[in-house]
Amino acid sequence: MKSTKDKRRKQVNRKQQEKNPQLPNKKKRLAHKKKKLQKKMKQLFQELGLTILITFFLLIIIQQLTFSLTKIEGYSMLNTLMDNDRVLVNKLSKVKRFDLVYYRDTKSNEMAVRRIIGLPKEQFYYREDQLFVEDKRVPERFLVEIMKTSRNDKKNSTFTKDFGLQEVTGDQRIPEGKYFVLGDNRPYASDSRELGYIDEKDIVGVVKMRVMPFHQIQSF
Structure with a gap:
């Protein structure tokens, strides 16, 4: 029963590909764009985190050079x-x-x-x-x-x-x-x-x- 369903699914997919031969390429392009976007987002968060860290240390240095809080x-x-x-x-x-x-x-x-x-x-x-x-x-x-x-x-x-x-x-x-x-x-x-x-x-x-x-x- 299962093999019959698989055969039918493959036949449907084959027919869809025959009607629209660009479909596999479109899926590949979408997958590629998704990976590219994920890579950019990861890079963006890394750069943002690094910027925040550098800013934090610069503020500490500036504070040490210009102001201090004392008792x-x-x-x-x-x-x-x-x-x-x-x-x-x-x-x-x-x-x-x-x-x-x-x-x-x-x-x-x-x-x-x-x-x-x-x-x-x-x-x-x-x-x-x-x-x-x-x-x-x-x-x-x-x-x-x-x-x-x-x-x-x-x-x-x-x-x-x-x-x-x-x-x-x-x-x-x-x-x-x-x-x-x-x-x-x-x-x-x-x-x-x-x-x-x-x-x-x-x-x-x-x-x-x-x-x-x-x-x-x-x-x-």
Whole structure:
């Protein structure tokens, strides 16, 4: 019975081929096109995957060269930055006065964030909670709130004790390639008053934003 059906099927196929002799060639062309399309799709996905991988590694390299996310440790920068805050550091930003800089402390070999007060070749001093650079008063507006709190807690006390550059470093002016930094928590901060200058080459970058905790996101 089965052989009879097979014979009939072959006869039908033979008749169809006789009516349309191009049918086998058409099937071959369709099969060839299908294989070609599958090959192209496979190649496309391989190239797409490779592109995504290369892009991912390039983004990592760019991030390493331009930005970094770091955690604050300690209380020297209260109330601007708190312990365990996460900040975004721009490694390409030019350093200016009052910038928050992320740098390596060569004495402790630890990373820290402090505020730039004195620039190379400058002379400065503090008198009665006022900063004077080249004998001109320079307002520190970022300290207004914390100074109010400090003065309420300790009446008639100065927030930044009087001192001059020469008193704490022995230099009349800041040397080339050096910076004088202070913590915003002036009465308790560990900074250039005790540790000396920071070197330009030890500065990783400028803190541009606090990103965590999320409810305290702030740009600087």
